Amino acid sequence: MASFPPGGGVPSPETSGAADFFHAQRAGFGDTIARFRDRPDLLDRVWTQAFSSFERNVEGETQGLPQLACHKGCGTCCQLQVVATTPEVLMVARYVRAMAGGFRRVGVDLDGRLAEAGPADAPAHPMALGRPCPFLAEGLCVIYPVRPMACRGHASFDKEACVAALCGGQEDVPVSGPHRAVRGLVQSALQAALHEAGLAWGVYDLAGGVRLALACADGEAAFRAGADVLAPAAADGAMRAEMGAAFGQLGAIARPDR
Numbered sequence: 001m002a003s004f005p006p007g008g009g010v011p012s013p014e015t016s017g018a019a020d021f022f023h024a025q026r027a028g029f030g031d032t033i034a035r036f037r038d039r040p041d042l043l044d045r046v047w048t049q050a051f052s053s054f055e056r057n058v059e060g061e062t063q064g065l066p067q068l069a070c071h072k073g074c075g076t077c078c079q080l081q082v083v084a085t086t087p088e089v090l091m092v093a094r095y096v097r098a099m100a101g102g103f104r105r106v107g108v109d110l111d112g113r114l115a116e117a118g119p120a121d122a123p124a125h126p127m128a129l130g131r132p133c134p135f136l137a138e139g140l141c142v143i144y145p146v147r148p149m150a151c152r153g154h155a156s157f158d159k160e161a162c163v164a165a166l167c168g169g170q171e172d173v174p175v176s177g178p179h180r181a182v183r184g185l186v187q188s189a190l191q192a193a194l195h196e197a198g199l200a201w202g203v204y205d206l207a208g209g210v211r212l213a214l215a216c217a218d219g220e221a222a223f224r225a226g227a228d229v230l231a232p233a234a235a236d237g238a239m240r241a242e243m244g245a246a247f248g249q250l251g252a253i254a255r256p257d258r
């Protein structure tokens, strides 16, 4: 699978390297979806591909950059609205189901937390949603192994700036450009491939989406069948139609014979 050119500095969606990367990622996701579309492990395949690509490319692109202020156990930025694609939400729901007993034993009432959270309204400032993420307990992310790309792609160099932004002050938190760019490209490529395959391709409020997925008897099968089981938690609003049109054009360019 394509990587950003080595030594190319901070990748940008405007660079040709980023465009090539996006198209290669999109084609890769498309191949995986075509191969595993009718199999129960479609979700595993797509999710693993997305996250391994993100981690590998971020590692390559952040060589020589200052050390991040982010570390396990810091939940300062976990008051942002988190959005995620369907495969990410379904994977979190699967993890929550599997870990439900363990969460209860340590006093984490995830059902109650999710019920209280509800789909988030657009915050006045993206760093100040005003309430902690329902998956944050005692300062720890309880879904850390399956946290979405949105969380992984928000990486700060300055914890004090994060705290100031959270309090509604400083807005220019110095975040890692490579993390943000790679997250954006991998996520967009995944969405484009899902769109082309006729699968749910939007982005959804994480808490609302997980709640819907947990209430659905077999959300993974419904996803494979093309249903948009998370639709009530959609978080892309007016962007949905615009992105759908753009992905449609990309698909037509990629398949000129159809």
Ligand code: SF4
Residues within 6 Å of the ligand: 075, 077, 078, 079, 080, 082, 133, 134, 135, 136, 140, 141, 142, 143, 144, 147, 148, 151
């Ligand atoms: S999912 Fe985890 S990492 Fe992401 S905002 Fe919630 S607690 Fe933080």
